[in-house]
Amino acid sequence: MALRMVALNRIADGRWFARKGIPEDVREDYQRLYGTKREAQLKLAADTPKYEAKARLGEWEAEVETRIATLRAQRNGEGQPLTRLNAIALAGRWYLWFVKQHEADPGKPGYWKNLGDIMVWEVIRPHAPDSYEEDPRSDPDWNWAKEPDVREAVRPLIAEEARVATFLASEGKALNPTAYALFVDAVSDNLLPAFSLLEKRANGDYSRDETPDAFPAFNAGPLRASGVGCWDLFGAYVDAVKPAPTTVSRWRVVFLAMQRHFAEVGADGITEDAARAWIHGLITEERQASTVREVWLSASRTVFAWARVHKRIHQNPFKEVKVDVPRKVQKREDGRSFTNEEALTILKASLTYQEPATPTERTRRWVPWVCAYSGARSGEITQLRGVDVEKRDGFYVMKITPEAGTTKTGQVRVVPLHEHLIAQGFIEMVKQVGNGALFYNDKTPQKMSSDPLKPSRPRAATARAHLGTWVRELGVDDPDISPNHSWRHLFKRIGDEVGMSERINDAITGHAPPTEGRKYGPPKVASMAEALKKFPRYRLD
Numbered sequence: 177m178a179l180r181m182v183a184l185n186r187i188a189d190g191r192w193f194a195r196k197g198i199p200e201d202v203r204e205d206y207q208r209l210y211g212t213k214r215e216a217q218l219k220l221a222a223d224t225p226k227y228e229a230k231a232r233l234g235e236w237e238a239e240v241e242t243r244i245a246t247l248r249a250q251r252n253g254e255g256q257p258l259t260r261l262n263a264i265a266l267a268g269r270w271y272l273w274f275v276k277q278h279e280a281d282p283g284k285p286g287y288w289k290n291l292g293d294i295m296v297w298e299v300i301r302p303h304a305p306d307s308y309e310e311d312p313r314s315d316p317d318w319n320w321a322k323e324p325d326v327r328e329a330v331r332p333l334i335a336e337e338a339r340v341a342t343f344l345a346s347e348g349k350a351l352n353p354t355a356y357a358l359f360v361d362a363v364s365d366n367l368l369p370a371f372s373l374l375e376k377r378a379n380g381d382y383s384r385d386e387t388p389d390a391f392p393a394f395n396a397g398p399l400r401a402s403g404v405g406c407w408d409l410f411g412a413y414v415d416a417v418k419p420a421p422t423t424v425s426r427w428r429v430v431f432l433a434m435q436r437h438f439a440e441v442g443a444d445g446i447t448e449d450a451a452r453a454w455i456h457g458l459i460t461e462e463r464q465a466s467t468v469r470e471v472w473l474s475a476s477r478t479v480f481a482w483a484r485v486h487k488r489i490h491q492n493p494f495k496e497v498k499v500d501v502p503r504k505v506q507k508r509e510d511g512r513s514f515t516n517e518e519a520l521t522i523l524k525a526s527l528t529y530q531e532p533a534t535p536t537e538r539t540r541r542w543v544p545w546v547c548a549y550s551g552a553r554s555g556e557i558t559q560l561r562g563v564d565v566e567k568r569d570g571f572y573v574m575k576i577t578p579e580a581g582t583t584k585t586g587q588v589r590v591v592p593l594h595e596h597l598i599a600q601g602f603i604e605m606v607k608q609v610g611n612g613a614l615f616y617n618d619k620t621p622q623k624m625s626s627d628p629l630k631p632s633r634p635r636a637a638t639a640r641a642h643l644g645t646w647v648r649e650l651g652v653d654d655p656d657i658s659p660n661h662s663w664r665h666l667f668k669r670i671g672d673e674v675g676m677s678e679r680i681n682d683a684i685t686g687h688a689p690p691t692e693g694r695k696y697g698p699p700k701v702a703s704m705a706e707a708l709k710k711f712p713r714y715r716l717d
Contacts, residue, residue, distance in 0.1 A: 184233050190222030192229045196240050202247040210342070216240045243345040258355035259440060261392055267362035268391025270343050274370050275385075277339075279377055288375035292368050295337065303329045310644040310659050319462050324432030325425075327361050334364045354405070354439045404488060407435040409443045412488065413479045414628055421631035427475040428629060434476065443480070444489045451476070451493035459499070469499035508656055513665030518652045523548065524716055525650050532605075539615040539639050540646055542602060544663065548714060549594035551667030551685035552576065554643065554660035559636035563611040565593075565603070571705050572598060576686065589686050592705035596713045615639050671711060680707040 187193045195215045198206050207213035218236045220229050258266065282288070300318075303326045308315055320326060335341065340360055344351065351359060369387050376383075404412075410431035414424055437454055438446050455476070458468045473494065480492040508515075514522075522544050529541035539558060546557050556576045564575040572593040593602065605614075612618050616635040625632040640660060647659035664685060671681045682689060683699045684707075 182233065182237050184229060186222075192218070192220035192222075192224055192233075194218040194233055194236070196237060199244060202244055205247045205341075206243065208341075210243070243348075246345045246348055246350045256350065256355060257352055257439065258358050260358055260436070262394055263355065263358035263362045265392045265394035266347075266349075266359055267366055268388060269347065269394065270338065270340070270359075270363055271366050271370055271391070272388060273343055273346070274338065275373060278374050282374045282378040285375045285378040288371045288378060291337070292371040292375075295334075295368060295371075299330050299333050300326070306641040306644065309641050310648050311653060311655055313653075314655060315462060323429060324436070325429045327364070328357070328432060330364065331357065331360050334367060335360050338363050338367050338370075354407075354435060358436060358439070404443050404483075405435055406438055406443045406446075407431050409483050409488065410479055411629055413482050416486075417482065421634075422637075424629065424631055425633070426471060427479075430472050430475040431479070443483070444491075446493045448491075448493045448496060452497045455494070455497050455499060465499055465501045466504075469501055473497060473499055508654070510669075511665065512657055512662060513669050514652070514657065514662045518654075518657075518662075519548065519666060519714065520716060521650055521652055522647055523714055527716070535613070535616045535639065536642065538605065538609075539643050542605065543615060543639075543643055544647075545597060545600065546574075546602075547660070547663035548667065549597055549708075549711065550574075550591050551664045551671070551681075552591065553664065553686070555637060555640045556686075558615045558639040558643070559634065560614050561612060562606045562609050562614060565606045569702060571702075572603060573701060573705075589683075590701050591684055592701060592708050594708055594711060667711075674710040674712065676707050676710055680704055684708065 182194050182196050184192060184194050195217050197215050198213065203213045206216075210216070216236075218233060220232060224232070300321050303321075305320050305323070305326075308320050338360075340363060344359075366387070373385055373387065410427070413419075419427075434454070438450070441450075455468060455473050458472055459465050477492065477494040477497070480489065480494050483489045484492045526541050526544050529537045532538040532541045543554060543557050546552065546560075547554055550557075560574060560576075564577060566573060566575070568590075573590050574593060576589045576591060578588070613636070616639045618635070622632065622635060644659040652659060667685060668681060671684075672678075679689075680699050680703065681687075684704055689698075
């Protein structure tokens, strides 16, 4: 069947008019981007010469067809790759395009200022990591906002506000997923400057804009990398091994960054020298060598070793890579545990919530005390449920179980409750709440992610992070200690001082036995309860 040609006609008012049908398979996307669903229309002024109208018709028809082809390519997962340099260059083109859309009539200055504030405080700020929440002074420049997991989280909203899809279609470019991510991240870095410029234009300031001078020229991108990509490799590992959700969340940052850095060569194209250079380049003032070794290098080495065994790649380029970690200078006499003054500051503040009415208030009232008298990990306590607290043989215990959430060992641990907790009314609080979660709201179901590579953050983890922020706000803000985990160090120290055996102390706190022999015959709960009687009450007066 012959294709129907687009006709150029005069309508009643004398204007030139043409219409072109939009194919059904791209109508929804076309409408979302261009405001029309079934047909695109061209209208030209009546005084436009015929020769010019025909030329404009050809340009317009080519533009519509390019839009349709681009939308189809994007829908089918096709598209060209980009180097990081070309992604920045393309963002330069976007910058000029975006500004041009509004520069002639920018409207009111407040509109652009408000857009910038929304991007900063409502789009980016909610994704701040726990480390920043616990100590905002650790990263005053918000370098965390450029970490791969934050980039990924804000990318859809950035793309929507920046009209990225419309720009790419107008350029006739369809990008592959990696290139698209690189490009949107580059746009994200220039969206606020675009808002700022348009605010100036709205104020009547049309002085020269120097921002475009900073963009490189766009050159033809490289060929597609052959073989499996780094992110695909991580996905295959997660699907096969099924690591803990906390491990997936921690490691996904590594492989998102790796995918971008090695997009041009793929996982099998990484040499040992390139792997070493990348790993060592990750060490900055904001990211310590210990973090790079324990998270970034460990994740890379583990996944690539698995992939090598299963013949998905030919070599593990991270196998021989080493990271030297300088010995950390110990500036605190108490090491990583709280001082007596720091502990009392937190415990006294917790007692201001004598009748906690919300999960957050219960967290502040009780979690520090439970951690102080058990040495438990704070996340183990924030996920505690009423059903996990019970009476056995005349004394109360709490059961730290994987059924309630993540445990480091993946095993159940039963821990006696210190008598001071019971004296303060902990059991009465548990009975009042019931069998459900004690320190977060479980009355409404949590919307869980269906993506195994992006597991939902447990509400107990959010409760733990908010507790850490509250502790920092109390003035316990020494960056050399953890606002929650330091209870664990303090419990170990006091337990040793009062003569609690190392075997009992490890069983209460959930530390793995140091020898094979110690793994046989773990202490009975009654023995732990007896030993816990030696642990003194905290005196607040």
